[in-house]
Each structure stands twice: as structure tokens, then as C-alpha cells.
Amino acid sequence: MTVSNGPGPHEQPAQEQPGPDETRAATPSIADLAAGYAEKAGLQRNAHGHVDILKSAGGVQGIAESIVPGLVFLVAFMVTRDLPASLVAALVGAAIFTVVRLVQRRPLTQALAGIAGVAISAWLANTTGKAEDFYVLGFYTNVAYIVAMVVSIAVKWPIAGLLFGFVRNEGFDWRKDPERLRAYSIGTWVVIAVLALRLVVQVPLYFMGDAGLAALATMRLIMGAPLYILGLWIAWLLTRPAPGQKRNRAVQPSNPSSD
Template sequence: MPVTATAPQPTPAAPVYDTVEAAVRAQLAKAFGGKRGTVEAAVPTITFTLAWITTEQLQLSLILSGGIAAVLLVARIVQRSTPQFVLNSLFGIGIGAFFALRSGKAEDAFLPGMLWIAVVEAIMIFSILVRWPFMGFMLGATNPEDPLAWHRDKGIVKLCTKVSWIMVLPGLIKLTVQIPLYLAGQVVWLGIAKIALGWPVYLAALATVGWVLARGRTAMRPAVS
């Protein structure tokens, strides 16, 4: 019986963008998970804060927060959509719960997130200072054949540097507000600050980035060998 060869399935082509600005906008949208990813990141924190305000019971607040994150994860799995952003939230809740239950202080639930932001901010600022702005690597992800091609164009490096500084600001603002609240043990205000200075501020930064990108049209062109 003759065997029919199966034609290989074509590999999905990488998205093609006409301008650097369009590529950066697309990568930012992908990185932040859109509106649903934003909600999934915020809801567990809102649940923890409201539960703490109502009951002042650490374990119950952590259980409710983790429970709502688990429900969001199940919804993702049932719908067969990427659970990445829910898993990130669930992982953060787990680490925060470990810190808080170990010390018995509710404010320690926010400590891992603050430490993570501090590390990320340090890396982001370092990348800008050494003239390899982190936004350039997001742009490079759109060119898998030569992901570092962007760095050979001074105009693109300048644009990525400007956008990177804008994206650094939300984390710096958040730490500036949260650190004094943490040291004062202000759990409720820590929760409010995490929500108010989290996605709203990042969305404001993204809007600013969008405005900057909308003003320019830096052509995507192959690097000169």
C-alpha cells in the first residue's frame, strides 16, 4: 500500500511592521496581556485588601486572594487561552503568603512584590545607562533572524532609550510611595497604593509611550552588514 507523504506544516511567519513604533506598540501590548491580563493581575490584590479591611485575618485574606486567582486560572484553562498572567499573579500571591505567614505581619505580603520591582528597576536602569535599553530587546523579538539588529541603528537606540525611561517611572513611583507605608505597617494603604499605583500608572506610562510612538515613523529597515 503506497504511503502518502505529509507535507510539512509551514512555520507561522513573524509579524511584519512598517515602522519601529508599530513594532514597539505591538510588543508592549503582548507583554502586558491586554485588558484581561490587567484585570487578572489586579483582582487578587483587591480581594486581599478588602478581606483584610473587613476581617483583619491574615490567613483568611490570603486564602480568598489565592482562591480568586485559582478561579481565574481555571477560567483560562477551560477557555484554552494562555494562563501566563494568572500564573504570574498566583505565584506572587504564594510568595507573599509565605513571607506574611512566616512573620505574622500582613504587610509582609507586599514585600516580595516590592523587592521584585526594585530588582527589575535596577536592571532596567542599568540597561539604559550602558546604552542597551531594555525596550530594544522587546523590539528585537520581532526579528528572530537578527534580534540585535536594532542596536546598530542609532536612531532606534535613541527611540528605545526614550521609551525605556518612560517605562521605568511607574516602578520608581510605586516604590517611593510603598516603602514608607511598609515601614509604618500600613496594610490597607499598601493595598490601595499597589492597586492605584500599579496598572493605572503603567497604563498612563503606556499612553505616554503611545503618544511618543505616534509622533514618529522610524522606518523598519534591514541592518547593513
């Protein structure tokens, strides 16, 4: 009897094949992809697995980051009527939040995006010499979001479903249910309505020039984060599954990371 102590010089040792459980663990599920998309979009869940509206809007600090630079610009311009100085004041206000996040050792993504937006807005206003052009970038941003959301509904991938489907542990299974697909389409239309309302109210004020500047700035503050939170909350309520409706439990709710 020949006893082999190992593979010969031309033989390769047998490699252990991964089991089916390991293969499934290595391959991201649809629910995992949905969760990743929602988290990148800034949607936050609370400990009970429900959408956290305030955190999804960036928290108190995130809301302040979106409001303060525009408010500083308005006050500075109304007091001094000096456009360059007012634009610098707005940039300084945005930069302060970046420094605060550095001190807090918190992610800089939101603060950097905010200061970039303020910088572009300041450049537009300084280039044209019109104070109202500080707010024109928001119009184009709203139009881009509206177009993207309308397209998402048309191709039966409504944005509300991609976001809320993660929070409700549905993954992408909601697309197989015509009622859930319709509900998420309606929820997306709610967000579209919020964005469209901003344009309906603010664009006429913009074309009023200097006379409409104070009203335009005020509407930007009111119809910014506060209106977004309200629209998101209404969309969440309108897209609630009916009692007893089957839902995918592939993703378990987890505590959101603090922002």
C-alpha cells in the same frame, strides 16, 4: 560506450545542496530574534502593526488577574482582621482565574505566574504575621526590573528598543542610529521612572505598618496595571521615529494572538 545505471557499490549519490534562499530561510534573522524576544516579553501588536497597550498588559482578564487577589485580601482583612483567612481568600481568588483559563482553554502562563506570586506573598505575610508583608514581594520585583533596565541602557541595549523595535519592524537596526538609540534609552527611562515611583510612594506606606495598609493596598492597585499601561504608552510615543526615517521592513506586522 558504457552506460551507468546508478552509483557503484562504493559511490555515494550526489546530494542536492540547498540554495541561498533556503539557507537564509533556515537561519533566523536578527529581526526574527527581536520578534521572538518581544513576543515572549508579552508585547502585542494590532492588525496595523502598532503596539496594543491593553493586550500587552494582559487584556481585561489579565489586568483582573493582577488586581483581584490583592483586592480580595484587602477587603477580607479589613472586614475580618483575620490574616490567615484573608490570605486564603486571596489564594482562592487567584486560583479561580486559573480554573477560568482551563475552561477557556487559554494559556495558563500568566495565571500560574500570578498564583505563584500570590502564594509567595501569602507565605511571607503568614510567616511574619504582618499583613503589609503581603505586598513586600512587589518591592523586590520592582528593584530587580529597575536594575535590569539600567544595565540595558548602560550596555546600549535599552529594553524599550528590544520591545518596540520589533513592533516597528526595525529589528536591531535602531542600534546603528544614535538618535534611535537615544530615543529608546529615554523610553526605557520612562518605564524605570514608573517603577521607581511605585517604590517612592509605597515603601513609606509599608513602614507605617497596619496604619498604612489600606493606603498601600490602594496604591498597589492604582500603580499596578493602570500605571504600567500609561508608562508604556508614553514610552511608545516618545520613541516614535521621525517622519521619513528609514526603517527595516524585514518583519511584516501580523495579527496578535488573543490572550
